């Protein structure tokens with residue numbers, strides 16, 4: 001066992017986190033496919049996958065449930081997954097939120113009141129962190145059905161990976177806004193203030209926000225109040241699942257300076273939060289310039305080989321450009337490796353074209369699942 | 384027609400990691416070179432401008448980076464505080480409110496409040512008669528907007544907020560801001576895209592959502608980090624043959640690098656053509672820079688390319 005397979009040995013949940021556009025969706029899908037190819041029953045929860053990737057895995061546009069990826073696709077790629085199965089779904093976060101409300105609502109009337117409330121409609125669509133939280137929620141739900149050996153969770157395209165970790169806190173904070181109820185009890189005649197010392201604050205507040213907002217919030221929290229306990233309890237269990245020793249976080253990042261420091265930072269935050277850190281995947285690493293050579297020597301060799309000095313010059317210039325990126329990426333990865341346990345940094349090169357089907361995912365897997373000797377061989381063959 | 388840099392307020396938006404910060408700063412440099420007093424705003428406590436210009440953290444201050452170019456990093460808590468201070472003439476009163484438990488619950492519970500006060504601060508920076516103490520007006524405010532997680536969120540904040548709050552000073556101000564965002568002479572939007580499938584798709588839907596649903600003017604799409612076309616197809620064949628014959632060594636590595644560059648450039652130019660077909664705003668292009676990091680020197684270069692680009696407005 002090696003690479004990702006080693007990190008995931010005995011794990012039931014793998015969460016791929018990282019900042020926008022680094023390759024979280026690609027990595028999650030690749031890992032799921034790779035583990036299925038190794039005989040496990042795997043489900044991947046993707047978030048806004050590229051349409052071509054979704055299409056090629058046979059995922060319909062909507063639908064908040066898992067679908068099995070056609071085993072014939074594996075056979076066509078020359079793989080016999082044995083007992084292995086790959087299931088995939090696309091998260092619909094609004095629908096998940098609605099499902100949560102339906103689950104926790106004490107009765108039909110409360111449920112409808114919440115689902116129709118203006119404030120609720122806003123938060124389920126737009127409250128920062130709600131998509132992140134709903135991804136965890138869905139993970140939890142599927143996990144409790146206990147149908148898979150491994151669940152791989154992709155994470156939403158946040159500004160930074162930390163947004164994901166903070167999502168439960170934000171949502172809980174929001175829900176705790178229900179303490180507003182303590183101050184504001186709707187009566188037949190509008191609002192009545194409860195509690196000493198709130199009078200001044202309230203009258204100042206009213207001047208800023210107007211009364212409508214306070215009333216609407218109060219109505220929302222009243223409808224929601226019966227569910228707060230259930231919601232908090234659920235959030236706690238979701239957190240427990242993330243922190244479980246059978247769960248693991250993979251941090252996905254790019255090879256440039258900023259992304260690398262962000263990954264280091266995220267790693268530290270994971271440790272602080274006592275969440276299980278599995279490793280870092282550095283994606284889109286430039287390896288094209290992986291040989292040290294003087295410009296003059298290269299130019300001479302190429303001129304002879306190509307029998308076209310002008311073309312040789314352009315090939316050389318291009319190499320010099322890539323060489324700079326390769327050197328930069330190496331230095332960045334070296335400092336990342338120094339920061340973490342060296343075994344847990346996995347590099348995936350910047351492939352010549354983007355990844356949009358199972359065979360592309362399997363190409364990524366050559367690197368994700370490579371052991372040390374394979375890794376060295378891959379590096380020497382130039383990818 | 385007013386060109387982009389003649390507007391008062393320009394929002395730079397796009398998917399995560401496409402180059403919004405880079406483009407915002409390059410636009411800022413281009414505008415400052417024309418003598419427009421410009422400020423670039425980062426939101427959610429980001430600090431890229433200070434790092435790239437090698438300054439101490441900027442924070443919630445207007446800091447001059449060079450002649451006619453300033454930057455500020457807007458954080459919602461400070462914006463909220465400032466907002467309260469501006470609304471409530473007596474400091475004791477705003478302090479009382481800001482520190483009260485009921486208010487912090489309300490601030491956490493009201494959907495969009497944090498985004499609203501952020502936009503409120505941006506709007507304030509663009510006023511002729513600034514409200515903040517000891518402040519001077521800017522000709523141009525460039526906003527390095529948050530990544531579009533789901534479409535249009537940030538620019539729609541004022542409208543959404545006005546609907547939520549309905550009445551009162553905050554709702555009224557939100558309505559005023561929303562009106563100004565959709566005033567095409569005053570406010571413009573730039574979408575940054577990469578020549579890759581997903582970013583192109585997202586740009587297409589973002590453009591239509593912004594111009595149709597929100598009603599803002601999408602003045603330009605900046606296609607960032609475009610690979611140059613360095614090799615003709617016939618040359619690729621030559622290279623491939625040479626590679627077949629070659630043993631290992633530096634020559635083979637360099638030829639492989641050339642072939643992979645050619646391949647990516649081809650994919651990218653295909654995406655560029657798609658983008659042109661599927662969108663209607665003028666498209667400006669920025670080259671991929673083979674530099675270890677984007678520093679001031681690289682930004683200057685990109686600013687120059689933008690200035691020459693018809694999409695941003697020909698230099699006067």
Ligand SMILES: Nc1ncnc2c1ncn2[C@@H]1O[C@H](COP(=O)(O)OP(=O)(O)OP(=O)(O)O)[C@@H](O)[C@H]1O
Nearest residue numbers: 020021022023024025026157284349350351354355
């Ligand atoms: N190693 C790679 N080599 C080449 N292209 C890659 C590689 N990994 C990912 N890509 C491509 O990069 C693009 C972005 O990848 P992906 O969608 O997985 O990122 P993401 O982190 O999920 O983005 P978002 O934050 O927007 O959700 C896709 O077009 C994908 O095909």
Ligand SMILES: Nc1ncnc2c1ncn2[C@@H]1O[C@H](COP(=O)(O)OP(=O)(O)OP(=O)(O)O)[C@@H](O)[C@H]1O
Nearest residue numbers: 256399400401402403404405530608670671672677
């Ligand atoms: N034209 C370019 N050539 C080379 N590298 C670039 C170019 N434009 C941006 N970059 C690099 O790409 C990365 C992302 O750019 P930037 O930070 O501007 O994106 P962003 O859209 O602001 O990201 P975020 O959504 O995380 O705020 C940075 O490392 C930046 O230096």
Ligand SMILES: [Mg+2]
Nearest residue numbers: 024025047048
């Ligand atoms: Mg994704």
Ligand SMILES: [Mg+2]
Nearest residue numbers: 403404405527
């Ligand atoms: Mg940015």
